[in-house]
Amino acid sequence: MxxxxxxxxxxxxxxxxxxxxxxxxxxxxxxxxxxxxxxxxxxxxxxxxxxxxxxxxxxxxxxxxxxxxxxxxxxxxxxxxxxxxxxxxxxxxxxxxxxxxxxxxxxxxxxGPASHYGVNLNDTLFLACASVGPDAETVARLSPWLKRRVGRLAYAVSFLHVLILWPRRRITLVSNGRRIECAAFYVAKGRYFAGPWSFAPEARLTNPLLHVIALQRPGRLAYARFCWAMVRGRPVECVPGVAAFTCTALTAEASAPLPVQADGDIIAHLPARIALRPEPFAFH
CATH class of the missing domain: 3.40.50.10330 (Probable inorganic polyphosphate/atp-NAD kinase; domain 1)
Structure with a gap:
């Protein structure tokens, strides 16, 4: 039984x-x-x-x-x-x-369970996606009290604060010998991000691969272009100033301990090492 x-x-x-x-x-x-x-x-x-x-x-x-x-x-x-x-x-x-x-x-x-390859992030893990940038700042500033009462609308309120303050930090990503300077980055293990949208439509929970998007141009306009392409279902890598690559591991550093959002929560701060877990979970 x-x-x-x-x-x-x-x-x-x-x-x-x-x-x-x-x-x-x-x-x-x-x-x-x-x-x-x-x-x-x-x-x-x-x-x-x-x-x-x-x-x-x-x-x-x-x-x-x-x-x-x-x-x-x-x-x-x-x-x-x-x-x-x-x-x-x-x-x-x-x-x-x-x-x-x-x-x-x-x-x-x-x-036959599906093999889902989770992702190690420093001393913890995530399953679907992670990000550092405006999205993570939004989650970091989120009011738990407001979230319990209005659900997703609480994220909009928090994001308005981020739009006003808009903290800018330079982030350095290193993967497979490649070095990328950016203002924000996103890691997809699964297909979806923040709801029905996707910045990496080829990503799958069952594939042992990370899909990474780096926003190399800082500022509200660059971020808005990225978001607009994503919500329309257009390839975000075609947006000027966006770099896209796949990998199984990467490191991220910044001049400040920026928050890392993963699966909807702040679970770490930079610097971070992100890598596929060698043993998959057996999802049913």
Whole structure:
């Protein structure tokens, strides 16, 4: 019998107790035993010794915390993600049903897990994407109180502050012997960024490759051109002052400890070493 550890974050943007109950009933109806575990601020994820499958319920940040705990446990277990956060990039790419009954039966019926290569970043990791620049500054200045009340609109309020202040720092990227000076950079492990958009449409969670975009021209206009190309689905590498490359590892340094946003949270500050994890996660 499968034992599913259902890990959920009560502080997630779209947390719902009835939804957790529906997922529990769905897994039990599919023949599994369920262990309920909370996580969130001040509540670290602990992988149960009895678990044979981990299901993270929340946003990309919750999934990242669960994956980090799973990596630290030294165990290789199937991992699934059900969306209940402000942004759900991992779930968007996996294209699974939202109905709890269909989701739970489908997850347990899968026989061949997808190998998702996470990304090490200094002493932590991320799963979908990372950035340093205006986006990371926006997340760093985000009000948790406002996010709980208005969801994604809180990011817009924070971004307005960044537009006014607009901190500019020179960043140095080094990868495969190549050195790039830039004002901001983005790393895609998966296809999506900040919702349905993509600056690296060829990126996939299951491919062992990082897609990097570097904005070499500082300023609001250069950033606006990059964003406009991305939301229209145009190749961002065609924007003047944008450099694009793929790699499996890179380092980033700056004259100040700039925040690094990954999977929707600030998880580190520069300098940083970013590299694919050698052992993939088994996503269902």
């Amino acid at each position: 499968n034992t599913v550890q259902l890990v959920f974050n009560p502080a997630a943007g779209r947390h719902s107790a009835p939804r957790i109950d529906a997922l529990r009933l769905g897994f039990e109806g599919a023949g599994a035993r369920v262990i309920l575990s909370e996580c969130g601020p001040g509540i670290p994820v602990a992988i149960s010794d009895e678990a044979s499958h981990i299901c993270a319920v929340g946003g990309d940040g919750t999934a990242r915390h669960v994956a980090l705990a799973l990596a630290g446990s030294g165990r290789v277990l199937p991992l699934s993600v059900y969306p209940a956060g402000t942004v759900n990039l991992l779930y968007r790419e996996m294209n699974l049903p939202r109905d709890p009954a269909l989701y739970t039966s489908g997850v347990l019926a899968r026989t």
